[in-house]
Amino acid sequence: MSDSPKPAHRTPLTPRRCGLIIGASGGLGAALAKKLAGQETSLALVARSKDKLDALCRQINAKGGYALAYPHDVCDYDKVPDLLRKIVADLGGLDFVIYAAGINLPPGGIDRYNFENDRLMVEVNLIGAMAWLTPVAEMFQAAGAGQIVGIGSVAGDRGRVGNPGYNTSKAGLATYLEALRNRLTRRGVHVLTVKPGFMNTEMLKAAQGATPFVIEPEKAAEDIFKAMTKRKQVIYTASLWRWIMLAIQHTPSFIFRRLTF
Amino acid sequence: MSGNPEASKARTSMNLYETFTQLENFGHSLTSSCYRIRATNTEDIHEAFQLAKRLGLTVTARGTGISYNDASLNGGNIVLDMTGMDRILDWDPASGVVRCEAGVTLEDLWKRVEPDGWWPPVVSGTMKTTLGGCLGANIHGKNNFRVGTIGEHVTEFTAILPTGARVTCSPQKNADLFYAMIGGLGMLGVFTTMTLQMKRIYSGLIEVDAWHVKNLKHQLDSLLEHAPDHDYIVGWLDTTARGRSLGRGQIHAGRNLREGEDAQAQETMKLTYQHLPDRLFGVMPKALLHYFMNPFLNNFGVRLINAAKYMTALRDHTFRQSHAGFHFLLDYVPDWERSFGRGGLIQYQSFLPKETAENAWREMLVLSHRRGTPSYLGVTKRHRPDKFLLTHAVDGFSLAMDFKVSDGNRATLGTLLKDFDRIVLEAGGRFYFAKNSETSAETARAFLGEGVIAKFKKLKQRCDPNNLLESDLYRRIFKDIGP
Structure with a gap:
């Protein structure tokens, strides 16, 4: 591949981390890739669109970073083990994995239903994460080290009228990550759940109704990088959402049933 | 197969x-x-x-x-x-020939042969190394100038190649592979067994002459002059001393006792006599010692320690010491490398011809002081060339320098070692692949030469x-x- 970055050897004086980002071609995934590429990190970037990935890798490598592209559809669950092994060998190890792949396909109204969309969201947002994070958890558990980051959503904190499938997929992911955390913390593995609110990405277009407190994905990437360094467990970005969601989570059902958001 | x-x-x-x-x-x-x-x-x-x-x-x-x-x-x-392939397959106390699996450590080996009056011909500073690793790196000891590397005492080895072939190599049979696989860093095949010739000893003791040297010239002259009348020679170099004292230190030159020189040979050759003590001064458990060393392992503390060590070295004397005690200095304080803290340590060892060594090392020591990243420990040895393909040896000396690594000094140290590489290459020096961690492909090409690399x-x-x-x-x- 002509776009290959210069080999980056890990030595005591030039230590590097090896990271994998799934869902890296756009939005938050791409912002994370750019942020982490500047932190002495070798990156493997996975996404469906080869063209977008290649462009991103070129951009990172031109700035002296190290990123390799692996086009892949996260719904190809059976291909994960072979691809993961190849990635780990190409990177020369694996220190962290970020699952940032996610789609939001609203049913188009609070009285509409769309099983096909719901199924796709669960397949990408939840089952894809499980397909990738299962072998990763096995590896990190064996090594007694590693970091797993999952990008959930404030939408997973409460089932609302607008998009039941999306809520479900993100709630499932949050619960899955919590279970992984409870399993793996005792093995020296760090699991971080990220719950972004509205971000200025493609996905914002899918949002229903008002979109308060929109942040740039670069700001979220910055927050996530800090949380990884401090080994936080669950973060909201922007952090304001922690308090908003606290209130929403504690809103009694007899009120919540009457709300239209 | x-x-x-x-x-x-x-x-x-x-x-x-x-x-x-x-x-x-x-x-x-x-x-x-x-x-x-x-x-x-x-x-x-x-x-x-x-x-x-x-x-x-x-x-x-x-x-x-x-x-x-x-x-x-x-x-x-x-x-x-x-490490699971750790059987000593044959040991003949009459001839001193031993055949081992590759995972046998030097510790397993000397403990087996020493009570019968033999000692491994070449050992590293720690007894924890496996024979497979020793051959892969082609290790040397404090007697390199006299007996060469460990490879020169291997009479035969077997290995499995990635093609699936099983090969037997000796200086006569498959000689090209023999001289390339020993020192070949395990990149041609995996050693399975090796046959080595042990060296006869007539006592469990080594007679050691210890004397101080005032500067680098004195240090290197001592190594050169006194090597011929000793079996082993090694220098401690105070890497923190400056000015006229630059390169000061202490020489330890050891000699195997001849038959009859040790009246208690029966006693001293017992394994119990060779055991390294577990406690310092009989009280302090040495397993804890590295915790107490840590506070001194900074630029200032190390200057103090080195100066104190030099003061005690001023008394020149001769003493007798067990083989294990003399050879395995790195095992004397268990886990000592942990005292270097979170960033750990690296070693930079350069091999220089005897004609150019003094000037090059003077330049390097001064540079390390000026940049604020002094080495914490320096060790010198006397060497001679050998015929192995990726050899590190020269007719001259080596200087091994330990450096503490921390988040704050990585960049400075990286630049320093690049400058070191340049100085060593200009002085016609070589490097040892078991030690240096920062050697680049360009540096390796420069000292090995295109011909050797092509052959490898x-x-x-x-x-x-x-x-x-x-x-x-x-x-x-x-x-x-x-x-």
């Missing part, structure tokens, strides 16, 4: 992920995550190669992981743990056409140079 299909199938169903392990170098300054697979017999080695080929991975053999650098690390790939790569192509044997070190230095 190819793998047994049943066992191979068992390996296929093995969960590779469960073997994922974070491994370190000796100095705790480098970690690498690899799939660690244990070998307990030759069949396991064949299988590891088959597995690697099927999965598109590479393999490197690892013993006890005592190398200072990335020689036994293989990030994201397979590390074949050889040709053998690599012959023994390992699919490039199944790779390590982090191989990728750092050899992969992208040569044909």
Whole structure:
């Protein structure tokens, strides 16, 4: 591949981390890739669109970073083990994995239903994460080290009228990550759940109704990088959402049933 | 010879992920995550190669992981743990010939042969190394100027090549492989057994002359002048001394006792006599010592320690010491390398011709002081050349310098070592692949020469056409140079 970055050897004086980002071609995934590429990190970037990935890798490598592209559809669950092994060998190890792949396909109204969309969201947002994070958890558990980051959503904190499938997929992911955390913390593995609110990405277009407190994905990437360094467990970005969601989570059902958001 | 299909199938169903392990170098300054697979017999080695080929991975053999650098690390790939192949297969106390598996350590070996009146001809500063690693790096001891590297005492070895072939090599048979695999960093094949000739001893003691040297010239002149009348010679160099005292230190020159010189030979050759004490001054458990060393391991503390050590060295004297005590200085304080703290330590060892050594090392020591990154420990030795393909030896001296690594000094130290490389290359020097962790492909090419690299790569192509044997070190230095 002509776009290959210069080999980056890990030595005591030039230590590097090896990271994998799934869902890296756009939005938050791409912002994370750019942020982490500047932190002495070798990156493997996975996404469906080869063209977008290649462009991103070129951009990172031109700035002296190290990123390799692996086009892949996260719904190809059976291909994960072979691809993961190849990635780990190409990177020369694996220190962290970020699952940032996610789609939001609203049913188009609070009285509409769309099983096909719901199924796709669960397949990408939840089952894809499980397909990738299962072998990763096995590896990190064996090594007694590693970091797993999952990008959930404030939408997973409460089932609302607008998009039941999306809520479900993100709630499932949050619960899955919590279970992984409870399993793996005792093995020296760090699991971080990220719950972004509205971000200025493609996905914002899918949002229903008002979109308060929109942040740039670069700001979220910055927050996530800090949380990884401090080994936080669950973060909201922007952090304001922690308090908003606290209130929403504690809103009694007899009120919540009457709300239209 | 190819793998047994049943066992191979068992390996296929093995969960590779469960073997994922974070491994370190000796100095705790480098970690690498690899799939660690244990070998307990030759069949396991064949299988590891088959597995690697099927999965598109590479393999490197690892013993006890005592190398200072990335020689036994293989990030994201397979590390074949050889410590399970640790049998001493034949030992003949009459001739002193021993045949071992590759995972036998120097400790296993000397403890077996010493009570019968023999000692390994060449040992490293620690007894924890495996023979496979010793051959792969072609180690030397304090007697390099007299007996050469360990490879010169190997009469035969067997190895498994990635092609599946089993080879037997000696200086007569498959000589090209013999001289390339010893010192070949495990990149041509995996050693399975080796036959070595031990050296006769007539006492469990070594007679050591210790004297101080006032500066670098005095240090090197002493090594040169006194090597011929001793079996072993080694210098401690105060890396923090400056000005007229630059390069000051102490020489220890040892001599094996001749028959009859030790009246208590029966006693001193017993294993109990050779044991390193567990306690310091009979009270302090040495296993805890590294915690107390840590507060002194900074630029200021080390100057104090080195100065105090030099003061005590001023008294020149002669004494007798056990073989284990004399040779295995690195084992004297258990886990001493942990006292260097979170960033760990690295060693920079350069080998220089006797004509150019003094000036080059003076320049390097001064540079390390000026940059504020002094070495914390310096050790000098006397060397002679040998005929191994990737040899590090010269007719001259070596200086090994330990450096503490921290988040704050990585960049400065990196620049310093690049300048060191330049100075050493200009002075016609060489490097040792078991030690330096920062040697670049360009530096290796400069001191080995294109011819040697081409020859090595040709053998690599012959023994390992699919490039199944790779390590982090191989990728750092050899992969992208040569044909």
